Amino acid sequence: xxxxxxxxxxxxxxxxxxxxxxxxxxxxxxxxxxxxxxxxxxxxxxxxxxxxxxxxxxxxxxxxxxxxxxxxxxxxxxxxxxxxxxxxxxxxxxxxxxxxxxxxxxxxxxxxxxxxxxxxxxxxxxxxxxxxxxxxxxxxxxxxxxxxxxxxxxxxxxxxxxxxxxxxxxxxxxxxxxxxxxxxxxxxxxxxxxxxxxxxxxxxxxxxxxxxxxxxxxxxxxxxxxxxxxxxxxxxxxxxxxxxxxxxxxxxxxxxxxxxxxxxxxxxxxxxxxxxxxxxxxxxxxxxxxxxxxxxxxxxxxxxxxxxxxxxxxxxxxxxxxxxxxxxxxxxxxxxxx
Numbered sequence: 001x002x003x004x005x006x007x008x009x010x011x012x013x014x015x016x017x018x019x020x021x022x023x024x025x026x027x028x029x030x031x032x033x034x035x036x037x038x039x040x041x042x043x044x045x046x047x048x049x050x051x052x053x054x055x056x057x058x059x060x061x062x063x064x065x066x067x068x069x070x071x072x073x074x075x076x077x078x079x080x081x082x083x084x085x086x087x088x089x090x091x092x093x094x095x096x097x098x099x100x101x102x103x104x105x106x107x108x109x110x111x112x113x114x115x116x117x118x119x120x121x122x123x124x125x126x127x128x129x130x131x132x133x134x135x136x137x138x139x140x141x142x143x144x145x146x147x148x149x150x151x152x153x154x155x156x157x158x159x160x161x162x163x164x165x166x167x168x169x170x171x172x173x174x175x176x177x178x179x180x181x182x183x184x185x186x187x188x189x190x191x192x193x194x195x196x197x198x199x200x201x202x203x204x205x206x207x208x209x210x211x212x213x214x215x216x217x218x219x220x221x222x223x224x225x226x227x228x229x230x231x232x233x234x235x236x237x238x239x240x241x242x243x244x245x246x247x248x249x250x251x252x253x254x255x256x257x258x259x260x261x262x263x264x265x266x267x268x269x270x271x272x273x274x275x276x277x278x279x280x281x282x283x284x285x286x287x288x289x290x291x292x293x294x295x296x297x298x299x300x301x302x303x304x305x306x307x308x309x310x311x312x313x314x315x316x317x318x319x320x321x322x323x324x325x326x327x328x329x330x331x332x333x334x335x336x337x338x
Contacts, residue, residue: 005313005321006167013174017166018101020120021159024109027116101159108156111138117162123169130165133289137161137305164306172319258329266329269337286322287312 006014109117114134115125123130138155258266271282273291289308296303312321315331323331 005171005309006163009167009171009174013170016121017163017170018159020117020166021106021109021162022101023120024113024117025107027113028107028109103159106159108138108158109162110156111135114157117166121166121170123166127169129288129290130169132293133165133305133308134161136293137165161305164304164309168309168313168321171321258333262333263329265337266332267325269332270325270328283325286318286324287328288320288322 006017009017111134114131118125118127118130134157135155137157267282270285270287271277273287273295274282274285277285289305289312292303292308292311309321312323315327315334316323317327318324
């Protein structure tokens with residue numbers, strides 16, 4: 001299951017991420033053979049009438065028993081369902097937009113194809129942090145050694161990790177993509193079709209459905225980030241509470257300020273992510289995906305990319321989903337660790 005970040009993106013951005021993955025799948029060796037294998041099988045398109053259309057038997061004659069024929073006969077037996085051994089990946093331009101991809105039916109993409117996939121999404125192909133996460137995902141999150149160039153083709157990334165990492169990379173640009181896209185979501189398309197069947201005009205419903213879908217997800221994020229930004233400002237304004245043991249509720253969505261003892265506890269734990277940082281540099285540091293990976297290795301914990309993304313997005317107030325000291329303080333309060 002991909003992270004919540006991916007499913008909070010607009011439909012347009014979700015499709016861009018999935019189509020880029022499909023293009024990478026199409027470029028894999030052996031894909032063309034698998035596709036021909038399926039194209040030679042039975043289809044519902046009716047392109048080969050001799051195999052897909054059964055003609056009525058002529059009058060007269062004897063009755064043929066319903067048993068499979070081992071030799072070639074004049075009657076057409078019902079085609080058996082297509083078995084395993086292949087997957088269908090249509091060209092991205094012609095692929096249905098409302099088809100839900102099944103990660104178990106798609107191949108994993110080798111690491112050496114990831115930069116190509118990032119280019120398809122207009123992302124920098126040499127993003128060290130993103131490539132590091134993909135390497136950890138391909139290694140199964142339990143390999144302490146960096147991936148060498150001759151091992152790139154042997155390690156691969158699945159659809160769920162691809163969605164999780166690309167979702168967090170594209171989220172800051174999601175509104176731009178959503179505003180420039182004229183595609184509607186599958187749900188709104190079905191609603192519009194129902195309205196047209198009733199003889200009513202579906203234009204207003206289509207327009208409203210798209211706006212409701214995009215604005216709802218972004219309004220939640222906007223309210224969440226506004227709440228946390230307000231909490232960050234209040235926790236760094238230098239004003240100390242008269243009662244150090246009292247947690248004061250702020251006016252912005254219930255975010256809490258930390259007292260002196262809680263701030264000291266949070267700072268000590270925050271410093272564990274940056275052992276080489278000085279006390280002056282520490283307040284300006286931010287926890288990134290690579291920092292969590294490094295700490296997880298030290299603790300011998302296995303954490304998937306989508307889990308790391310969800311951990312960061314739950315408390316981050318930054319567009320890049322990094323966690324600042326003030327974000328970390330709120331996380332400590334929520335977990336009752338401070």
